[in-house]
Amino acid sequence: MDAVFTSTPNPPKCHNNTIPLSVREYWIHQANTLALSHPCPFAAFGSIIVNHTTGNPQGTLICTGANQNSRTGNPTLHGEMAAISNCSSLFVSSAYNMTPAESLAAFKQLTLYTNAESCPMCAAAVRWAGLREYIYGVSIKELIELGWGQLDIGSEEVIGSGVGMRDKDPEVVLGGVGREESKRQFGWQCAGGECPAGCERGEGIGDCLPVERGVV
Numbered sequence: 001m002d003a004v005f006t007s008t009p010n011p012p013k014c015h016n017n018t019i020p021l022s023v024r025e026y027w028i029h030q031a032n033t034l035a036l037s038h039p040c041p042f043a044a045f046g047s048i049i050v051n052h053t054t055g056n057p058q059g060t061l062i063c064t065g066a067n068q069n070s071r072t073g074n075p076t077l078h079g080e081m082a083a084i085s086n087c088s089s090l091f092v093s094s095a096y097n098m099t100p101a102e103s104l105a106a107f108k109q110l111t112l113y114t115n116a117e118s119c120p121m122c123a124a125a126v127r128w129a130g131l132r133e134y135i136y137g138v139s140i141k142e143l144i145e146l147g148w149g150q151l152d153i154g155s156e157e158v159i160g161s162g163v164g165m166r167d168k169d170p171e172v173v174l175g176g177v178g179r180e181e182s183k184r185q186f187g188w189q190c191a192g193g194e195c196p197a198g199c200e201r202g203e204g205i206g207d208c209l210p211v212e213r214g215v216v
Contacts, residue, residue, distance in 0.1 A: 019052060019059075023057070023059065024113075024135055024177045024178075025177055025178045026058070027048050027050055027059065027111075027113040028113055028135065028137050028177050028178030028181070028182065029178060029181060030048045030061070030064075030113070031046040031047055031048045031064075031079075031114055031115040031182075032046060032137075032181055032182060032185055032196075034046075035047055035048055035065060035066050035079065035083075035115075036066050037066060039196050039197065039198035039199050040185075040188070040196045040198070040199035040210060041066070041067075042070075042207070043067040043069060043070065044067075044115070044185040044186060044196070045066065045078060045079040045114070045115065045116055046064070046065070046066045046067075046114070046115050047064065047065045047066070047079040047082070047083040047112060047114040047115075048061065048063075048083065048112075049061075049062045049063050049065075049083050049084070049087050049110050049111070049112050049113075049131075050062060050110065050111045051109055051110055051111070052132075052133070053109045053132075059111070062090070062110060063083055063087040063090055064086065065079045065080065065082030065084070065085070066079050066082060067082070068082055076121065078118075078119065079115075079116075079122075080112060080114055080118050080122035080125060080126060081122055083112065083114075084107075084112075084125055084129050087106075087110070088103055091103035091106055104130075107129045107130050107131050107132075108130050108132055110131055110133075111131065111132055111133035111134070111135060111172075112126060112129075112131050112133070112134050112135070113135045113136075113177075114134075114135070114136045114137070115136070115138065115178070115181075115182040115185060116136065116137060116138050116139075116140075116143060116182060116186065117136045117137075117139045117140045117143070117154070117155050117175060118134075118136065118155040118158075119140070119150065119155075120151050120153045120155075120158050122155075123156075123159055126155070126159060126170070127158065127159050127162055127165065127170075128168065129168075130167070130168040131170055132170060133170055133172040133173075133174075134155070134159065134170045134172070135172070135173075135174045135175075135177050136155065136174075136175050136176075136177070137175075137176070137177055137178045137181070137182030138179055138182040138183050138185075138186060139176065139179075140152060140154060140155070142179075142183060143186060146183070146186050146189075146191045146193075147189070147190025147191050148189075148190060156173055156175075159173060184196050184197075188208050196208065198210060198211055
């Protein structure tokens with residue numbers, strides 16, 4: 001597999017204006033589509049981990065993750081946790097042949113995109129992973145307004161609360177990217193909003209279903 005990590009131990013700092021908003025929005029779109037099992041799962045929390053240090057203007061996809069609570073019975077397996085876990089497994093596999101130490105260090109070059117602001121658990125995971133950048137779509141406040149149960153503690157508060165962890169500070173924290181697309185992913189379940197693209201409400205039921213499965 002082609003190398004996707006820089007060889008220098010301390011890659012140059014990334015500033016907010018070095019990556020166009022259109023690129024940020026592209027990856028949030030991928031968190032809303034590629035990361036999910038189909039266009040309208042009920043718990044549509046998707047995450048993408050990308051490397052923006054390779055010289056590819058668009059960035060290089062490393063791994064994805066989606067909320068797996070109902071599928072696995074694991075209440076901690078949110079999209080961000082799944083993406084970080086998937087990357088960790090990938091790095092020490094034959095795809096990359098990293099040592100555990102190299103796997104831990106690799107996260108310092110990576111950006112996590114998630115379609116909804118991270119809950120306190122996932123925000124803490126972002127911080128402990130030492131991810132280079134953290135980008136999210138719809139906010140916790142907006143999820144609450146849409147009827148979702150949430151711990152009302154902002155991710156930036158959690159990320160900024162570390163003591164003796166300055167080496168794990170993200171260089172960029174950016175919210176509200178692709179907000180409207182992401183809100184549509186979360187607006188139909190509790191607030192009666194429109195179905196996401198590629199879905200429609202099945203006849204006689206309130207759930208949004210992929211078009212090919214819906215009753216028309």
